[in-house]
Amino acid sequence: MVTKKKERKKKNHRKRFYIVLLSLITLFLILIGSGVVYALNITRQLPPLEQFSSRKVSQSAKIYDRTGEVLLYKMFGEEKRTIVPFDKIPENMKKATLATEDENFYHQPAFDWKGILRALIINIKKGEFAQGGSTxxxxxxxNVFLTNEKTIERxxxxxxxxxxxxxxYNKKEIFSAYLNQIPYGSNAYGVEAASQTFFNKPVEDLNLSEAATLAALPKAPSYYSPWGNHVNELMARRDYILNQMKELGFITKKKAKEAKSKKPDFAPPSMGTIKAPHFALTIKDYLIEKYGRNTVLNSGFKIITTLDWEIQQIAEEVVMSGAKRNEKLYGGKNAALVAQDPKTGQVLAMVGSRNWYNDKIDGKFNVATQGKRQPGSALKPFIYxxxxxxxxxxxxxxxxTETEFVSGDPDCPTLVTPKSEKNEECFNPDNFDHVFRGPVSMAEGLAQSINVPSVKTLYLAGFNDVLxxxxxxxxxxxxxxxxxGLSLVLGGGEIKLNELVNAYATLAEQGKYHKQSMILEIKNSEGELIEKYNNESQQVFDKEQVxxxxxxxxxxQLRSGLFHSSLGMTLFDGREVALKTGxxxxxxDAWAMGYTPYLTVGVWAGNSDNTSMHQKGSSILAAVPMWSDFLNQVxxxxxxxxxxxxRPEAAxxxxKPMLNGQYVFSPEINNTTYPQVHSILHWVNKDNPLGPTLQNPTQDPQYSNWGAPVMEWAKNNIPDFYRYNNPLPENVDFENNTRTSNLSIQFKEPDEGKYMNSPFLVQANINSLNGLSNIKLYFNNTLLQNLNVSGNSYNYFYYLNQPLSSQNSIELRVTDKEGIQKRKSLIVFKK
Known part of the structure; x- marks a missing residue:
């Protein structure tokens, strides 16, 4: 009985097995049949092989300025092609092409199964068509019959x-057709057109280095263009091809080495008309990266950019003349400029070098978008x-004061030795004029670009927070x-001009960041909208602080201490303009970064090869004149x-000592005054300055570094300093037990930015806990009134009857009885 059950079980298993096997065989036959039908259908769609030279000429993409009327650049023109016999093409050109494109061409069928399988595995892993494995x-x-679309059907x-x-066709005929058909960029199809385009010589005259360079182009013709922004990458690919040729036995090691040492002598670009080349080619790179070379080639795109052609022409003229002047005076051969609308993020002008056609200064390199240069003091506004x-x-x-700082990471510094015992790991920043001023306000430190206070401000602000x-x-x-480390505030890192311009534009917009834009719209040949400008913005910082x-x-007035006789270059009739140099x-590197609420402009001056200018090549002399000339013309x-x-609201x-503008703290305890002078680290917790005072401030790692020079300064500048810094009684309230000033000036009339006729009333409320001593009124930098006063408050008024300019400054300078001075100013315009 058991045996019969087992036999029935075996029969059932065999039956199921044959059913499954038959099903699989049937499915396999169906798939093969479907594949054959699919392949036959595809074959019927294919063009005849004889149509080698009947390719469709693609419509060119055209880049315009913001009006849509000024053509900046026609990306692709009519194809350039000259067919040459196979025996006229040098062996080096053939072998370089085989080495990089298909080394087994003569020894394999029309397709490479290994390559296809390898590409299939990579594509599956990446989840996209990343490789093709083509022979x-x-x-x-x-290239002749199909498109570059990445689909299984194609x-x-x-x-x-x-x-x-x-x-x-045999291999020779196919290879000959390939070398005469393949695109090499700049509308050159085939090796003869490419040789004439890039080297201005017939293909048969190419040397080994030039042949390997041409063979490098078909992989990405626009990216590797000898006239583009990736020449270094082109040379690296040429060297790779020469190495491949050596490994395959096509050339000797000696010949490969000789070819690598030769820098190709590229012919000047025959691109037809190109305006604003650095800007236009940046647009070109963007289009190819986003849409693909072949899509752009076939698109007939019309690209309307953000560029203002009038402003661009001024920028190019200013950079050209300014760089020529710098070369003569300071040895600075190059310069760059970017102008942007801060309200929209739209780039209005971009000059990436003094002259795009000048290879001696590496003119094709776009310093504005590709150059990473040290900004000097141009980062200071963001630290403050x-x-x-x-x-x-x-x-x-x-x-x-002259101060030693620990280099490296300021968030975990080590206490350094006294100044008399120099430590190699410390650095001693100097000021640009080699003068140390003693106590200065943060406003003065920023406006006059004083280095030591700025380094200290970076430490107080916190390195991570600044980044x-x-x-x-x-x-x-x-x-x-x-x-x-702390040297960041002096330009210790590298930045790009276009990004720094956008950062300053964000200051102009009171902390609202706009994504930098260079394109207003793109339409295809049918007039369909492909891309449109979108004002992407975000409030990234508190308005009041900005x-x-x-x-x-x-x-x-604040910047006058830095500019002296050059102050006039920073002033513009009827315009309020902010400026920071580096x-x-x-x-x-020399920088001038300036802005108004409606225009931001950044200028860089220097040398593309990173060599130094002469010692006098500072920002005020090398960059500011170009910046000033540009703004005046615009x-x-x-x-x-x-x-x-x-203007910011009254704080x-x-x-707290130091925070309130006083560097002398004089508490009165039991009718005794205890005058104190210390560095700011003595009075505040650097990470929470408005919070409770530290019980043991000496624990701050920089306390001794900062404190000793302050004591030295005080001994030399404060009379009877021996009376200072006597021990205080315990539990002194730093905030409430002091003769502080709290000096305040509040204008009541006129309003900031108001359009006026003369005469008019100037009125302000002035207060000080220490008592008032003197009030001075300045109109357009001229002293109108010098008034001695008393008491803790004063209602100031003055009937101003002066001729008005288009823009006029009104400033009050008030001094209290402790000698503390405060200024407040406003601007009015002539009706």
Whole structure:
């Protein structure tokens, strides 16, 4: 009984097995049949093989300025092609092509199964068509008969047509057709056209280096263009091909080495008309990266950019003349400029070098978008901005004294030895004029670009917080945190001009970041909209803190201590303009970054090869004149509004020493005064300056570094200093037990930015806890009234009856009985 059950079980298993096997065989036959039908259908769609030279000429993509009327660049013109016999093509050209495209061409069928399988595996892993595994035959049929679309159907067509092609033509004929058909870029199809285009010689005259260079182009003709921005990458690919030729035995090691040592002598570009070349080619690179070379080639795209052709012409003229002047005076041969609308993020002008056609200065390299240069002091506004957000203020006092700082990461410094015992790991920043000023406000430190207070401000602001601020403002290149340390504020990291311009534009917009844009719209040949400008913006910083930076950088009185006789270059009739400069210690880079609420402009001056300018090649002499010339011409030609910066709201007063503008703390205890002078680290917790005072401030790693020079300064500058810094009684309230000033000036009339007729009333409320001593009124930098006063408050008024200019400054300078001085100014315009 058991045996019969087992036999029935076995029969059932066999029956199921045969059913499954038959099903699989049937499915396999169906798939094969479907594949054959699919292949036959595809084959019927294929063009005849005889149509080698009947390719469709693609419509060119055209790049225009923002009006859509000025043609900047026609990306692809009519194809250039000259057919040459196979025996006229040098062996080096053939072998270089085989080495890079298909080394087994003569020893394999129309397709490479290993290559296809390898590409299939990579594509499956990446989830996209990343590789194709094509032979020279496949590439030929793809370029002649098919498109570059990455689909399975196109690949099957390519394989079928490649097999057909090799059934009718021999390898020599196919290779000859390939070398005469393949695109090399700049509208050159085939090796003869490419040789004439890039080397201005017949293909048969090419040397080994030139042949390998041409063979490098078909992989990505636009990217590797000898006239583009990736020449270094082209040379690297040429060297790779020469190495391949050596490995395959096509050339000797000696010949490969000789060819690598030869720099190809490229012919000048025969591109037809090109305007704003650095800008236009940046657009071109963007289009190819986003849409693909073949899509752009076949598109007939019409690209309307953000570029203002009038402003661009001014920019090019200013950079050309300014760089020529710098070369003669300071040895700075190159310059770059970017102008942007801060309200939209749209780039209005871009000049990437003094002359795009001048190879001696590496003119085709776009310093504006590709150059990573040290910004000098141009990063200082963002350091001070971070400090203001933390609780410090423009009135906060920092001692400008010769100071040693720990280099490297300032968030984990080590206490250094006294100055008399120099430590190699410390650095001693100097000021540009080699003068140390003693106590200065943060506003003065920023406006006059004083180095030591700025380094101290970076430490107080916090290195990580500063890097975050810079990132929020669009600076993307400061990623090697370990390299910078406190020297970041002096330009210790590398940035790009276009990103720095956008960061300053964000200041102009009171902390609102706009994504930088260069395209208004793209339409295809049918007039269909492909892409359109979208004002992507985000508030990345508190408005009130940014207003403080704008007020400091636009204050011509504050900046006068830095510019002296050059101050006039920073002033523009009827315009309120903010400005910050930057110069690296070795004079390799000079910067001028300026802005209004409606226009931001950045200028870089130096040498593309990173060699130094002469010692006098500072930003004020090398960059500011170009910046000033550009703005003067633009303001004459363009109808920009005379808009002023919004002023910050009055801050809540604090009695904390240093934060309130006083560097002398004089508490009165039991009718005894205890005058104290220390560095700011003695009075505040650097990470929470408005919070409780530290019980043991000496624990700060920089306390001794900062404190000793302050004591030295005080001994030399404060009479009877022996009376200072006596021990205080216990539990002294730093904030409430002091004779502080809290000096305040509040204008009541006129309003900031108001249009006026003369005469008019100037009125202000002035208060000080220490008592008032003197009030001075300045009109357009001229003293109108010098008034001695008393008491703790004063209602000031003055009937101003002076001739008005288009823009006029009114400033009050008030001094209290402790000698503390405060200024406040406003701008009015003539009706």
């Amino acid at each position: 020279i035959t496949q590439q030929l049929v793809k 690949k099957i067509k390519e394989l079928i047509l490649a097999i057909e092609l090799e059934s009718k 901005l971070t400090a203001f957000e933390k609780g410090y203020s423009p009135e906060t006092v920092i001692f400008d 975050k601020t810079l990132k929020d403002f669009g600076i993307s290149t400061l990623k090697e945190r370990w390299r910078y 207003k403080k930076i704008n007020q400091i950088l636009s204050d011509k 110069t690296t210690d070795d004079y390799r 303001f004459q030609e363009k109808d920009f509004p005379k808009e002023v910066f919004n 809540n007063p604090t009695n």
